[in-house]
Structure formats: C-alpha cells, structure tokens
Amino acid sequence: MKRSFFQKHSLILVVYGLVMILMLIGTFNSERFLTLRNLTNVFRQAAYLGTAALGEMLVILTAGIDLSIGSLVKLCVLVSASSWTAIQTMFGLPYY
Known part of the structure; x- marks a missing residue:
C-alpha cells in the first residue's frame, strides 16, 4: 500500500x-x-561549525582512518574562502 x-x-x-x-x-x-543583525550573527557563528562539518564529511566519504580534522578543515576553509571571494568579485559585493 x-x-x-x-x-x-x-x-x-x-x-x-x-x-x-x-x-x-x-x-x-x-x-x-x-532582525537582520541577529540572523547575520547566527549565520556567521554557524559558518565555523559548518566548515568543521564539511571536513568531517570528507573524511567519512573517503573512508579515511585518520579522524583528525585539521588538514581537512584547512582545505574546506581554503575552498570556501576562494569561492566566496570569486562570488563577491563576480557580483561586486564588498569584502567583510
């Protein structure tokens, strides 16, 4: 059914x-x-946890044994920052 x-x-x-x-x-x-200010603050704080979660997700998806997230968080931060810079440049947004 x-x-x-x-x-x-x-x-x-x-x-x-x-x-x-x-x-x-x-x-x-x-x-x-x-308010916009409060929601912006919440999303800024959540970005750090989201970056760590992306690093852990990569470890889990690649079936890695090493669960230290330091290097993977660095990779995720690099990719996120590069993407954000490209998006800001493309749309002419100010850098914060």
Whole structure:
C-alpha cells in the first residue's frame, strides 16, 4: 500500500513544526530575535561549525582512518574562502 507524504515524512514535519513554534516564541519574547543583525550573527557563528562539518564529511566519504580534522578543515576553509571571494568579485559585493 502506498503511504502518503505525511506518513513518510512525519518525523521531519514534527521537527520543522517545533522549530517554527520556537521561532514564534522567540519572536514574541524579544523584538530583536528575527532582525537582520541577529540572523547575520547566527549565520556567521554557524559558518565555523559548518566548515568543521564539511571536513568531517570528507573524511567519512573517503573512508579515511585518520579522524583528525585539521588538514581537512584547512582545505574546506581554503575552498570556501576562494569561492566566496570569486562570488563577491563576480557580483561586486564588498569584502567583510
């Protein structure tokens, strides 16, 4: 029997629903929660964790034994910085 979309993805829908509820609670508790400045700060902080996660992902995908992420994080930072510089140059965005 074919399962519906909601039956297949019920757990993910619950998680997204909880995130939306938490965002609404945060918005009602503080007027600065969903501001551009706060969201920019959150994404800047998440970039460091994302870079480390990319390094770990490369180790896992290549079935590497060495789980030290130092060199792979350096590679990911280099690729990310090069890509970001190219995108900024292409669209004429300022460097930060």
